[in-house]
Amino acid sequence: MTIDEAGLRRVAALARLRLAGDRLHALSSQVGSILEHMAALQAVDTANVPPMSAAPTAASALRADDGEPLPLAIPRDRFAPAWRDGFFLVPRVASHEGEPTGDA
Amino acid sequence: MTGPAAVAARELARAHAAGERDVIHTVRTAFDRADEVGPGGENLNCLLSSDREAALTAAEALPAGALALRGVPVVVKDNIATLDLPTTCASRVLEHYVSPYEATVVRRLRDAGAIIVGKSNLDEFAMGSSTEHSAFGPTRNPVDRSRVPGGSSGGSAAAVAAGIAPIALGSETGGSVRQPAAFCGVVGVKPTYGRVSRFGLVAFASSLDQVGVFGRTVDDAALGLAVIAGHDPRDATSAAEPVRDHGGERGAPLRGLVVGRPREYFADSLDPRIVALCDRAAETLRAAGAEIRDVSLPHTALAIPAYYVIAPAECSSNLARFDGARYGLRVEGDGLSAMYEATRSRGFGDEVIRRVLLGTWVLSAGYYDAYYRKAMQVRALIADDFDRVFAHGVDCLLTPTAPTPAFPLGAIADPYEMYLSDVFTVTANLAGLPGISVPAGRVDGLPIGAQLLGRRFDEATLFRAAFAIEAALGEEAHR
Numbered sequence: 001m002t003i004d005e006a007g008l009r010r011v012a013a014l015a016r017l018r019l020a021g022d023r024l025h026a027l028s029s030q031v032g033s034i035l036e037h038m039a040a041l042q043a044v045d046t047a048n049v050p051p052m053s054a055a056p057t058a059a060s061a062l063r064a065d066d067g068e069p070l071p072l073a074i075p076r077d078r079f080a081p082a083w084r085d086g087f088f089l090v091p092r093v094a095s096h097e098g099e100p101t102g103d104a
Numbered sequence: 105m106t107g108p109a110a111v112a113a114r115e116l117a118r119a120h121a122a123g124e125r126d127v128i129h130t131v132r133t134a135f136d137r138a139d140e141v142g143p144g145g146e147n148l149n150c151l152l153s154s155d156r157e158a159a160l161t162a163a164e165a166l167p168a169g170a171l172a173l174r175g176v177p178v179v180v181k182d183n184i185a186t187l188d189l190p191t192t193c194a195s196r197v198l199e200h201y202v203s204p205y206e207a208t209v210v211r212r213l214r215d216a217g218a219i220i221v222g223k224s225n226l227d228e229f230a231m232g233s234s235t236e237h238s239a240f241g242p243t244r245n246p247v248d249r250s251r252v253p254g255g256s257s258g259g260s261a262a263a264v265a266a267g268i269a270p271i272a273l274g275s276e277t278g279g280s281v282r283q284p285a286a287f288c289g290v291v292g293v294k295p296t297y298g299r300v301s302r303f304g305l306v307a308f309a310s311s312l313d314q315v316g317v318f319g320r321t322v323d324d325a326a327l328g329l330a331v332i333a334g335h336d337p338r339d340a341t342s343a344a345e346p347v348r349d350h351g352g353e354r355g356a357p358l359r360g361l362v363v364g365r366p367r368e369y370f371a372d373s374l375d376p377r378i379v380a381l382c383d384r385a386a387e388t389l390r391a392a393g394a395e396i397r398d399v400s401l402p403h404t405a406l407a408i409p410a411y412y413v414i415a416p417a418e419c420s421s422n423l424a425r426f427d428g429a430r431y432g433l434r435v436e437g438d439g440l441s442a443m444y445e446a447t448r449s450r451g452f453g454d455e456v457i458r459r460v461l462l463g464t465w466v467l468s469a470g471y472y473d474a475y476y477r478k479a480m481q482v483r484a485l486i487a488d489d490f491d492r493v494f495a496h497g498v499d500c501l502l503t504p505t506a507p508t509p510a511f512p513l514g515a516i517a518d519p520y521e522m523y524l525s526d527v528f529t530v531t532a533n534l535a536g537l538p539g540i541s542v543p544a545g546r547v548d549g550l551p552i553g554a555q556l557l558g559r560r561f562d563e564a565t566l567f568r569a570a571f572a573i574e575a576a577l578g579e580e581a582h583r
Binding site: 008011012014015016017018027030031033034035037038039042046049050051052053054056057063070071073074079 | 311460474477484537
C-alpha cells in the first residue's frame with residue numbers, strides 16, 4: 001500500500017507526533033511496506049465471524065467497590081506542588097488553544 | 105555457570121531457610137556476577153538499574169521462616185513498576201521515572217522473600233524482538249556477544265543465562281518471553297491471559313499483554329510463576345483461578361498425553377536442523393508414553409498480519425498518555441499541542457513511532473473496518489483453530505519457538521522481517537493461551553527452543569511435558 005507523505009503527516013498529527021522531512025520520508029516508506037503485508041487479511045472470508053477483541057478469560061470486570069487503598073511510596077499530597085481541600089494544585093501547562101478570544 | 109543461578113531457586117530458598125547458606129552471600133554473589141557481565145566486563149548491558157545496598161538491606165530484613173523464594177535473586181523487566189528502582193521502559197520518555205507504587209507481581213515476589221537485584225533492559229515499551237530498540241543501547245546475548253538476546257525481554261533472558269539470577273520477570277505481548285528464552289538457552293513461560301496480574305505493568309497492547317517468567321530450569325520457572333500467579337482485584341482481567349506450584353509436575357507420567365505437531369509450524373522453508381531438534385524433543389515425549397499427532401492450524405500464516413494490526417492499534421492508544429503533561433520527559437513548545445508533539449517526537453524511538461503511526465493509521469476513519477475490525481475477525485479464526493484441535497483430544501502442541509537462532513546485532517534492518525521473528529509465538533497471545541519455551545539443543549552453537557502451547561489455564565500440562573523434555577535431553581539441550 002502506498003502512503004504519501006501528506007497522508008502520514010495527517011496521521012502523525014492525530015498521534016501528536018511531528019516528523020521532520022527525511023524521517024517522514026523513511027517512515028512513509030516503512031509503514032506503507034508493512035501495510036502491504038496486511039493485505040493478506042483482506043483475502044480472508046470473515047463474513048460470519050464476530051470480531052475477537054480480547055482473549056476469553058474467567059475474569060469478571062465487576063467486583064465490589066471495596067478495594068484497599070493503593071499503598072504509595074509517598075503520601076498522596078506530595079505528588080503535587082500544592083494541595084488544597086483534597087485537590088491537587090498544579091501550574092498551568094499552557095493556555096487553552098482553539099478557544100474564542102476577545103470579548104464575549 | 106557461576107553465581108546464584110547455578111543453584112536451583114527452590115534449593116537456594118531451602119538452604120537459606122535451613123541456615124545452610126547465607127542470604128547476604130547469595131545476594132553479593134549475584135551483584136558480583138552482574139558486575140562481571142556489566143560495563144568494564146562483558147558489557148552485556150542486560151541491566152538498566154540496580155542498587156546493591158538496597159538489596160542487601162532487604163536481604164537483612166527478611167522475616168524468619170520458610171518463604172518460597174527466600175533470598176533468591178530475581179531480575180525484573182524495566183516495564184514493571186518497582187518502588188526503589190526507576191521504571192524506564194527503556195525509553196527517553198520515562199528516563200529517571202520512579203513509580204509511586206509497585207506492581208502486584210513485584211509485591212508478591214518480595215512477600216515470598218525474593219531479592220530484586222536489578223531492572224532489565226528491553227526493547228522500548230516492549231516493542232521489538234531483539235532488545236536493539238532500547239534507548240539505552242542493545243543487550244548482548246551471553247552465549248555469543250555478537251548476537252541479540254531476542255526481545256523484547258532480552259535483558260531478563262540474558263540476566264538468567266549469564267547467571268545473575270535463576271529467575272527473572274518479563275512481559276509478553278507477542279512472544280517477548282518465549283523468543284528471548286529460546287535465543288539465550290533458558291526457560292520462558294507465558295501464562296494464560298488472566299493468570300497473572302498486570303497491575304503495575306506498563307501497558308503496550310492490553311488485550312495481549314501478560315507478565316511471564318524466565319528460569320534457568322523448568323522448575324525455576326514453575327516456582328516463579330507459582331509466586332506471582334493468582335487473582336488481583338486491581339486488574340480487571342485477572343482471573344480467580346486456583347494457583348498451583350507446577351514443580352509437582354516433575355516426573356509426572358505422560359502416558360495418555362496427546363501432543364499435537366502443527367504442520368504449519370514446520371514449513372519446508374524452516375531450517376531442517378531446527379525441525380530435527382524439535383522432533384527430537386517430541387521423541388522424548390513419545391518415549392515417555394505420549395502420543396504425537398499431526399494436526400493443522402490453518403490460519404497460522406495470518407497471525408503476523410493480524411497481530412501487527414491489533415498490537416499497534418492498542419499501542420497507539422496506550423501510549424497517548426506519554427505527552428509531557430504527566431510522566432517523565434517534557435519538551436517545551438509554543439502551546440500545548442506543540443509541547444505534546446515535541447515531547448513525543450523526541451522521547452520515542454523509531455520503532456515506537458512506527459507502531460504508533462501504524463496503529464493510528466489502522467484506527468483512522470476509512471481504515472478501521474478494513475484493518476482493525478478485519479484483524480479482530482482473523483484473531484477469532486486463529487483462536488478457533490486452537491479450540492478445535494484441543495476439542496479433538498490434543499492436550500498440548502509442540503513447535504519451534506522461533507524460526508531462527510539468535511541473529512547478529514544489526515543484521516535485520518527491515519521492520520517486517522524483524523516482526524517475522526515472532527511468527528510462532530504471536531498465535532498464543534492472540535488466542536490467550538499459555539506457552540513455554542524449553543531448550544532443545546543448538547544449531548551452529550546457538551540455542552534453539554522448543555515451544556509447548558496448551559489450553560487456557562492448563563499450564564500444568566505444559567510443565568509436565570517441559571519437565572519431561574528437560575529430563576530426557578539433559579545436557580544435550582545445551583549442546
